[in-house]
Amino acid sequence: xxxxxxxxxxSTSITLRSLFKFKMGKLLTYAxxxxxxFFMLLPFLWMVSASLKLDKDVFRFPIExxxxxxxxxNYTTIWTRIPxxxxxxxxxxxxxxxxxxxxxxxxxxxxxFAKLKxxxxxxxxxxxxxxxxxxWQVYMVPQFILMRQFDLVDSHxxxxxxxxxxxxxxxLLRQFFVSIPDDILDAARIDGMSEYGIFFRIMLxxxxxxxxxxxxxxxxxxxxxxxxxxxxxxxxxxxTIQLGLRMFIQQYGADYALIMAAALVSLIPVxxxxxxxxxxxxxxxxxTGVKG
Amino acid sequence: xxxxxxxxxxxxPSKRRSQFTKLAIAYSFILxxxxxxxxxxxxxxxxxxxxxxxxWDGANQISWAGxxxxxxxxxxxxxxISLGNTIAFVALNVPLxxxxxxxxxxxxxxxxxxxxxxxxxxxxxxxxxxxxxAVVWNMLFFPSAGPVNSVLSMLGVQNPPRxxxxxxxxxxxxxxxxxxxxxxxxxxxxxAALQNIPTILYEAAAVDGADTWQKFRYITLPMLTPATxxxxxxxxxxxxxxxxxxxxxxxxxxGRATNxxxxxxxxxxxxEFRFGYASSIAMVLFVMVIGITVIQFYMERxxxxxx
Numbered sequence: 001x002x003x004x005x006x007x008x009x010x011s012t013s014i015t016l017r018s019l020f021k022f023k024m025g026k027l028l029t030y031a032x033x034x035x036x037x038f039f040m041l042l043p044f045l046w047m048v049s050a051s052l053k054l055d056k057d058v059f060r061f062p063i064e065x066x067x068x069x070x071x072x073x074n075y076t077t078i079w080t081r082i083p084x085x086x087x088x089x090x091x092x093x094x095x096x097x098x099x100x101x102x103x104x105x106x107x108x109x110x111x112x113f114a115k116l117k118x119x120x121x122x123x124x125x126x127x128x129x130x131x132x133x134x135x136w137q138v139y140m141v142p143q144f145i146l147m148r149q150f151d152l153v154d155s156h157x158x159x160x161x162x163x164x165x166x167x168x169x170x171x172l173l174r175q176f177f178v179s180i181p182d183d184i185l186d187a188a189r190i191d192g193m194s195e196y197g198i199f200f201r202i203m204l205x206x207x208x209x210x211x212x213x214x215x216x217x218x219x220x221x222x223x224x225x226x227x228x229x230x231x232x233x234x235x236x237x238x239x240t241i242q243l244g245l246r247m248f249i250q251q252y253g254a255d256y257a258l259i260m261a262a263a264l265v266s267l268i269p270v271x272x273x274x275x276x277x278x279x280x281x282x283x284x285x286x287x288t289g290v291k292g
Numbered sequence: 293x294x295x296x297x298x299x300x301x302x303x304x305p306s307k308r309r310s311q312f313t314k315l316a317i318a319y320s321f322i323l324x325x326x327x328x329x330x331x332x333x334x335x336x337x338x339x340x341x342x343x344x345x346x347x348w349d350g351a352n353q354i355s356w357a358g359x360x361x362x363x364x365x366x367x368x369x370x371x372x373i374s375l376g377n378t379i380a381f382v383a384l385n386v387p388l389x390x391x392x393x394x395x396x397x398x399x400x401x402x403x404x405x406x407x408x409x410x411x412x413x414x415x416x417x418x419x420x421x422x423x424x425x426a427v428v429w430n431m432l433f434f435p436s437a438g439p440v441n442s443v444l445s446m447l448g449v450q451n452p453p454r455x456x457x458x459x460x461x462x463x464x465x466x467x468x469x470x471x472x473x474x475x476x477x478x479x480x481x482x483x484a485a486l487q488n489i490p491t492i493l494y495e496a497a498a499v500d501g502a503d504t505w506q507k508f509r510y511i512t513l514p515m516l517t518p519a520t521x522x523x524x525x526x527x528x529x530x531x532x533x534x535x536x537x538x539x540x541x542x543x544x545x546x547g548r549a550t551n552x553x554x555x556x557x558x559x560x561x562x563x564e565f566r567f568g569y570a571s572s573i574a575m576v577l578f579v580m581v582i583g584i585t586v587i588q589f590y591m592e593r594x595x596x597x598x599x
Contacts (some may be wrong), residue, residue, distance in 0.1 A: 041416075042473070044428070059439070104324070117318070129561070140574075165325050224421040227539075270420065
């Protein structure tokens with residue numbers, strides 16, 4: 001009897017202990033995640049806080065996270081210091097045009113690669129995929145020389161032409177198109193639909209997630225592009241937001257609060273797009289990543 | 293159905309002509325992209341191969357240089373330093389980013405409340421522009437009065453590092469920023485791979501009495517090898533190409549402490565206008581990237597486990 005009691009006591013203590021261990025594990029996980037999330041966001045939080053201070057208070061320690069007297073005027077000053085509005089507009093223009101062109105040309109080509117048969121198709125596709133693996137930096141010099149021959153250096157058209165025909169876009173959409181069953185297309189063909197009809201009325205509507213993914217990737221990449229504009233754009237009135245931000249940093253290096261305000265403003269479109277469509281970001285990365 | 297049968301059927305289509313139409317249709321789909329791809333990507337790629345053996349400043353006559361560009365590289369001290377810096381960056385950035393992203397993915401691959409919030413948070417730095425990210429890092433790590441060093445000196449650290457302003461610490465500072473920025477992206481790839489592992493494996497292991505570590509070591513890690521392989525290849529290529537982050541954070545300095553290969557290419561081409569020499573350095577970068585990728589694919593058989 002006594003033995004039985006000790007046994008049962010032992011077993012309950014074991015379950016209690018494992019329950020405790022389990023709870024502790026959960027708790028530790030949450031603690032770790034919260035600390036990590038804090039560190040991930042810290043630079044951005046600090047950015048917001050610093051952008052609302054006077055320059056002399058930015059580095060005051062201990063940090064005053066919520067400024068007692070927020071300097072909202074920082075956000076109006078940046079627009080007058082440098083032609084920030086022009087830069088913003090240029091980036092917006094380039095982002096919209098390049099993204100639209102890329103969506104059009106990529107989805108067209110991807111349809112041919114995925115669903116049509118023509119001689120040389122597989123070789124051509126191999127060339128596309130191979131070009132993705134080659135660093136852009138390897139051929140940026142000849143590209144520049146080519147653009148100079150066309151007399152397009154220092155124009156938005158140069159950047160548009162360079163980015164509108166993306167091999168990556170073709171690859172991404174092709175992978176998605178392949179997964180759409182041929183039966184649907186064949187049925188439409190039997191009903192007398194042309195390939196263009198099939199593309200516009202069946203393929204595109206079925207591919208909304210993939211198109212959304214490409215839209216996000218491209219627009220974020222163009223908005224954030226730094227090296228392209230750095231090489232191609234010299235005139236003040238053509239520069240993009242990233243170049244403008246860097247110019248601001250170089251010219252007003254000690255105006256810490258203004259720099260932070262400008263940096264934050266440059267992030268707003270990306271933050272908005274990201275929060276709105278983050279599902280497609282995640283799905284896009286997961287699908288291109290795992291399938292390779 | 294009735295519409296179909298009423299339609300006049302083409303009983304005598306010239307087979308050749310229909311073949312031609314098919315081809316024309318296929319090319320009409322592909323040409324808009326193909327023309328641009330040929331002119332702006334493929335031709336420059338081929339041209340870069342030729343340019344590597346040429347001398348050209350962009351204004352005067354282009355002339356054949358043969359291997360002169362490559363022998364010059366051996367004497368070019370900046371090239372040697374840049375090569376070393378690039379290798380150091382790759383050697384630090386790849387393992388650190390992979391470990392961090394795997395860690396994050398494992399933490400998040402549990403039934404947790406707020407998983408989406410954490411995932412979004414960890415991923416966000418990746419979409420934020422590099423210029424903005426670099427400038428805020430530089431301010432946080434500002435040597436004299438930045439918040440990081442203020443905290444360090446409060447904790448009693450004498451002479452905290454001067455971070456991106458110090459020759460010894462600059463590279464490490466850039467790597468830290470790079471890991472912080474990139475780990476959320478690769479975390480998502482790992483998360484997708486983790487979710488593809490069949491739970492039945494863990495259940496079977498539990499029946500056999502495996503502990504958490506054993507489950508991780510003998511199920512999770514082997515099942516993740518395809519993702520690990522993919523990430524290691526992508527990350528290595530991306531690390532060899534590092535430019536923006538370094539350019540905005542340090543500009544390659546102090547001195548030449550963070551001058552990586554792409555910065556050297558950029559300066560040689562667009563500041564010194566030595567297009568031929570820049571192309572030959574780019575060729576070296578290309579050969580290294582391809583070489584390491586080939587080695588990785590060769591090693592793949594030894595450790596990657598496809599189901």
